[in-house]
Amino acid sequence: MAPMARIAPLSGFPEWLPEGRAVETHILRTVQRTFELHGFVDIETRAVEPLEQLLSKGETSKEVYLLRRLQGEEDRTDDKTLGLHFDLTVPFARYVLENAGHLAFPFKRYQIQKVWRGERPQDGRYREFTQADIDVVGQGELPFHFEVELPLVIAEALGSLRDVGMPPIRIAVSNRKVAQGFYQGIGLEDVEGTLRTIDKLDKIGPDGVRQGLQRDNGATPEQAEAALALASITGSDASVADAVLALGVRNEVLEEGLSELVQLVEAAAVRAPGVIGADLRIARGLDYYTGSVYETTLVGHEQLGSICSGGRYDSLASDGSRTYPGVGLSIGISRLVSRLLSADVMRPTRAVPTAVLVAVADEEHRPASDAVATALRARGIPADVAPSAAKFGKQIRHADRRSIPFVWFAGQDGPDQVKDIRSGEQVDADPASWSPPHADRWPRVTAGLG
Amino acid sequence: MAPMARIAPLSGFPEWLPEGRAVETHILRTVQRTFELHGFVDIETRAVEPLEQLLSKGETSKEVYLLRRLQGEEDRTDDKTLGLHFDLTVPFARYVLENAGHLAFPFKRYQIQKVWRGERPQDGRYREFTQADIDVVGQGELPFHFEVELPLVIAEALGSLRDVGMPPIRIAVSNRKVAQGFYQGIGLEDVEGTLRTIDKLDKIGPDGVRQGLQRDNGATPEQAEAALALASITGSDASVADAVLALGVRNEVLEEGLSELVQLVEAAAVRAPGVIGADLRIARGLDYYTGSVYETTLVGHEQLGSICSGGRYDSLASDGSRTYPGVGLSIGISRLVSRLLSADVMRPTRAVPTAVLVAVADEEHRPASDAVATALRARGIPADVAPSAAKFGKQIRHADRRSIPFVWFAGQDGPDQVKDIRSGEQVDADPASWSPPHADRWPRVTAGLG
Numbered sequence: 012m013a014p015m016a017r018i019a020p021l022s023g024f025p026e027w028l029p030e031g032r033a034v035e036t037h038i039l040r041t042v043q044r045t046f047e048l049h050g051f052v053d054i055e056t057r058a059v060e061p062l063e064q065l066l067s068k069g070e071t072s073k074e075v076y077l078l079r080r081l082q083g084e085e086d087r088t089d090d091k092t093l094g095l096h097f098d099l100t101v102p103f104a105r106y107v108l109e110n111a112g113h114l115a116f117p118f119k120r121y122q123i124q125k126v127w128r129g130e131r132p133q134d135g136r137y138r139e140f141t142q143a144d145i146d147v148v149g150q151g152e153l154p155f156h157f158e159v160e161l162p163l164v165i166a167e168a169l170g171s172l173r174d175v176g177m178p179p180i181r182i183a184v185s186n187r188k189v190a191q192g193f194y195q196g197i198g199l200e201d202v203e204g205t206l207r208t209i210d211k212l213d214k215i216g217p218d219g220v221r222q223g224l225q226r227d228n229g230a231t232p233e234q235a236e237a238a239l240a241l242a243s244i245t246g247s248d249a250s251v252a253d254a255v256l257a258l259g260v261r262n263e264v265l266e267e268g269l270s271e272l273v274q275l276v277e278a279a280a281v282r283a284p285g286v287i288g289a290d291l292r293i294a295r296g297l298d299y300y301t302g303s304v305y306e307t308t309l310v311g312h313e314q315l316g317s318i319c320s321g322g323r324y325d326s327l328a329s330d331g332s333r334t335y336p337g338v339g340l341s342i343g344i345s346r347l348v349s350r351l352l353s354a355d356v357m358r359p360t361r362a363v364p365t366a367v368l369v370a371v372a373d374e375e376h377r378p379a380s381d382a383v384a385t386a387l388r389a390r391g392i393p394a395d396v397a398p399s400a401a402k403f404g405k406q407i408r409h410a411d412r413r414s415i416p417f418v419w420f421a422g423q424d425g426p427d428q429v430k431d432i433r434s435g436e437q438v439d440a441d442p443a444s445w446s447p448p449h450a451d452r453w454p455r456v457t458a459g460l461g
Numbered sequence: 462m463a464p465m466a467r468i469a470p471l472s473g474f475p476e477w478l479p480e481g482r483a484v485e486t487h488i489l490r491t492v493q494r495t496f497e498l499h500g501f502v503d504i505e506t507r508a509v510e511p512l513e514q515l516l517s518k519g520e521t522s523k524e525v526y527l528l529r530r531l532q533g534e535e536d537r538t539d540d541k542t543l544g545l546h547f548d549l550t551v552p553f554a555r556y557v558l559e560n561a562g563h564l565a566f567p568f569k570r571y572q573i574q575k576v577w578r579g580e581r582p583q584d585g586r587y588r589e590f591t592q593a594d595i596d597v598v599g600q601g602e603l604p605f606h607f608e609v610e611l612p613l614v615i616a617e618a619l620g621s622l623r624d625v626g627m628p629p630i631r632i633a634v635s636n637r638k639v640a641q642g643f644y645q646g647i648g649l650e651d652v653e654g655t656l657r658t659i660d661k662l663d664k665i666g667p668d669g670v671r672q673g674l675q676r677d678n679g680a681t682p683e684q685a686e687a688a689l690a691l692a693s694i695t696g697s698d699a700s701v702a703d704a705v706l707a708l709g710v711r712n713e714v715l716e717e718g719l720s721e722l723v724q725l726v727e728a729a730a731v732r733a734p735g736v737i738g739a740d741l742r743i744a745r746g747l748d749y750y751t752g753s754v755y756e757t758t759l760v761g762h763e764q765l766g767s768i769c770s771g772g773r774y775d776s777l778a779s780d781g782s783r784t785y786p787g788v789g790l791s792i793g794i795s796r797l798v799s800r801l802l803s804a805d806v807m808r809p810t811r812a813v814p815t816a817v818l819v820a821v822a823d824e825e826h827r828p829a830s831d832a833v834a835t836a837l838r839a840r841g842i843p844a845d846v847a848p849s850a851a852k853f854g855k856q857i858r859h860a861d862r863r864s865i866p867f868v869w870f871a872g873q874d875g876p877d878q879v880k881d882i883r884s885g886e887q888v889d890a891d892p893a894s895w896s897p898p899h900a901d902r903w904p905r906v907t908a909g910l911g
Binding site for chain 2: 076363
C-alpha cells in the first residue's frame with residue numbers, strides 16, 4: 012500500500028484511543044443491561060433511509076448526508092434518493108411500520124447506533140456520533156404511565172455508573188399540554204413558535220426571549236411576560252401545579268397537562284429521589300411531542316447541555332389506518348464520553364483485556380507458552396503470549412507498558428511461576444488451577460481524578 | 462408526523478426482526494469474548510475516510526459511497542471528499558498511522574462495525590453489512606507465528622458457537638510465497654494476474670482457468686497446466702510440500718513459503734484438529750497479501766462462499782519512514798447471520814429479555830407491581846410490568862405471545878404468587894428471594910431445526 016499522506020483527524024468525527032473506547036464500552040454495556048432488565052428489546056436498523064422519510068419531520072433538512080456512488084449518480088433504489096439517518100427515531104418509526112405484523116405491542120426497544128449530521132465543518136459540532144435510545148410504542152394507544160417509567164429507566168441506567176465516577180444527573184421534565192393550554196389560555200395562538208423561542212432561554216436570556224416572543228410570535232408585552240413567568244416555574248411536587256394555576260389561566264388541556272406532570276414528579280420523588288424535577292422552561296425544539304418532554308444535565312457539567320432528551324409523541328408513525336403513539340429518550344453517548352474522558356472522570360485499569368502475559372524462554376519453547384495461555388483462556392482468564400523470545404526484562408516491560416498485571420514463566424525443569432509485576436511477588440503456579448484476583452481478571456473502569 | 466408512504470425493505474440493506482438480532486448479538490458477544498481472551502483490544506473507527514485513502518488500495522473504486530450534504534456540495538473537509546469505508550482494513554491502517562505514538566506494538570485489535578459498498582441494487586449483493594475483524598500489526602516487523610495464531614483464534618471463536626447449532630468450519634490456507642516462487646520458477650512473470658485467474662477456479666472451472674492463463678497472463682499451455690496442478694494440491698501436513706516439490710520447481714521464495722505453510726498446518730493439526738488445511742487454490746484477489754492467506758467455509762453451506770477471509774501483509778500502512786506489517790482476518794457477520802436465520806440453524810428462546818411479567822390487578826395497585834419488578838431487577842432478573850390492568854387471562858396472553866416464562870401476581874391479602882405459564886404451576890413467592898431457573902433468567906440462543 013502506498014504511504015498515506017496527510018493523516019489527520021477529521022473535525023466532527025470523534026474517535027477514541029483504546030482507553031477511551033474501554034470507557035465508552037463500559038457505559039454502553041451498563042446502560043444496555045439496565046434496558047434489558049426493564050424488558051427493552053435490542054434492535055438495529057440500516058444506516059440509510061430514503062430522503063423523503065428523513066425529511067418528513069421537517070427542520071433538519073440541511074443536516075442530512077446524501078449518498079452517491081463514486082461511479083454513478085446518487086444512489087437511487089426504487090426511485091428513492093438515500094441519506095444517512097440523523098437520529099434513531101425516524102428509522103425506528105419506519106421499522107415499526109414495516110414490521111408491525113411481526114411485533115408485539117406495546118413494543119419496547121432499545122437501539123445503540125451511530126447517527127450522522129451534515130453539519131458544516133467549521134461549526135465544531137459532531138457529524139458522527141453514537142446514540143443510545145429507548146422507546147415504547149403502542150398500536151393505537153399507549154398508557155400515560157410509560158411517561159413516568161421511561162425517565163426512571165434512564166435515571167437507573169446512568170445512576171448505575173455512579174460507582175465508576177459518573178456524576179449525578181438531573182432530569183428536567185415539562186409537559187407540552189401545560190404550555191399549549193397556557194398559551195392558548197392567554198390568547199397566544201402560535202404555540203410551536205412560542206415553544207421554539209422559549210427554548211432559547213438559556214442562550215439569549217429573558218430579555219431576548221421577551222423581544223422574540225413579541226417580534227416573532229405575535230405576543231403582546233403582557234403575553235410575553237406570562238409565558239416567561241410560566242417558564243420560570245420549577246418543583247418536585249404538586250406545588251408546581253399551584254404555581255401555574257396562580258398565574259390565573261384555566262382550561263382543560265392545561266389541567267390535564269398539570270395532572271400528568273404532578274403524577275410524574277410525585278412518582279419520581281418516591282422511586283428516584285432528587286433526580287427528576289419539573290422545569291417549565293423545557294420546551295424541546297421538535298414539533299411532534301405531545302405530552303411529557305425531558306432534558307438531562309450532568310451535575311457539575313451543566314454547560315455541556317442536555318445529555319439525554321426525549322418525550323411523548325402521539326403519532327411516531329402512521330400507516331394511514333393506525334397510529335403508533337410512543338415515548339422515548341435518547342442518550343448522547345459520544346458527547347457524554349467525550350466529556351468524561353477530557354475531564355478524566357473515568358478510566359480503565361488497563362487498555363488491553365490481557366490479565367496474564369506468558370513469557371517465552373526461546374522460540375523452540377513457544378508451544379509450551381502457547382499451552383499455558385490456552386489453559387488459562389479455557390478457564391476464562393484473558394492471556395497473551397510474548398511476541399518474541401526477548402530477554403525476560405524486555406518481556407516484563409512489554410507487560411508493564413500495557414498495564415498487564417501478571418507475567419507467567421513456564422518452568423522448564425521446576426514448576427511454572429507467575430509474577431505480579433506491580434508487587435514483584437513471584438510464586439509457583441499451575442495453569443490448570445491458578446486464578447488472578449477477581450479485580451484483575453478483566454479490565455475495569457474506575458473513577459479518574461476529574 | 463405524516464403517514465409514511467411506500468414502506469418497503471431496501472434491497473442490499475439487511476435488517477433483522479428482534480429474534481434475528483438476538484442471534485446476531487449472541488454471535489457477536491461470543492466471538493468478542495474469544496478475541497478478548499486472546500488479548501485483542503476493541504477499537505471503533507469513524508464511518509468515513511477521505512476518498513483518496515479509500516482508493517489507495519485500488520480495485521474497489523466503483524464500490525464506494527460518497528457523501529454530500531443535502532444543502533451543499535460534496536462534503537469537503539480540508540479539501541477532502543469523504544466516503545463511507547468499504548472494509549475495516551483501510552480505516553484501521555489510518556488509525557494506526559494517526560495514533561502510532563499512543564499504541565504499543567505489536568498491536569492486536571478487534572473491530573466490529575458496519576461497512577458499505579455502493580453495489581448496484583440489481584446485483585443482489587449487500588450494500589451494508591457488519592464485519593468482525595481481528596488484526597495484529599507490528600512496527601517495522603512482525604514474527605511469522607502470528608500467521609499461525611490468528612486463524613486459530615477464528616477457529617476457536619466460531620467453534621465456541623458449536624453448542625448453539627453452528628456448523629463446523631474449515632479454514633483453507635495457502636501462502637503467497639508458494640505461488641509467487643512457483644510461478645517465477647516456471648517463468649510465469651505475471652504473478653498477480655495469475656493469482657486473479659486462479660481465484661476464479663470455483664467459478665469458471667479448470668478449462669476456463671487454463672484458457673484465461675494463456676489469454677490474459679501470457680502462460681504457455683505447459684505453464685497453465687503447472688499452475689493448475691499447483692492449485693489442486695491440498696493437505697494437512699508436510700506431504701503438501703512434497704506434492705509441490707514433486708512438480709519439479711525449486712527456489713528460495715517457494716521453499717520459504719512451503720516451510721511457513723507446513724509450520725502452519727502442522728501447528729493447527731495439534732491445536733485445532735481437522736479445522737485448518739492447506740488448499741493451494743486459495744489465491745485471494747487483493748494484491749497486498751505477502752504470506753499466508755485464508756478462506757473459511759461453513760460445512761454444509763459451502764455455496765455461501767467464504768465467511769471469513771484474510772492474510773498476511775507486509776505493509777498495511779507506511780508513514781514514509783516506518784512500515785506496519787500485519788496479519789488479519791475478517792468475519793462476514795451479516796452474511797453468516799442471514800444464512801443461519803434463513804436455514805433456522807439458531808434461534809433465541811424468546812425475543813424479549815423479560816423473564817417475569819408482573820401482572821397488574823388494577824391501575825390503583827400498579828405501584829405494588831412496579832415494586833415487585835424493581836425488587837426482581839435489583840437481583841438481576843429481567844422483569845416487566847403489564848402495560849394495562851386487563852383481565853389476568855389477557856395479561857397471561859401478553860406474556861405468552863412474547864414467550865415470557867413467568868407471570869407474577871402481587872398478593873393483595875395473601876402472599877405473592879408466580880406462575881410458570883408453560884407448565885401452569887403456580888407457587889407462593891417473595892420478590893426478595895425467588896429466582897427463575899438459571900436457563901430461564903435471560904434469553905438464550907439454541908440450535909434450531911435447520
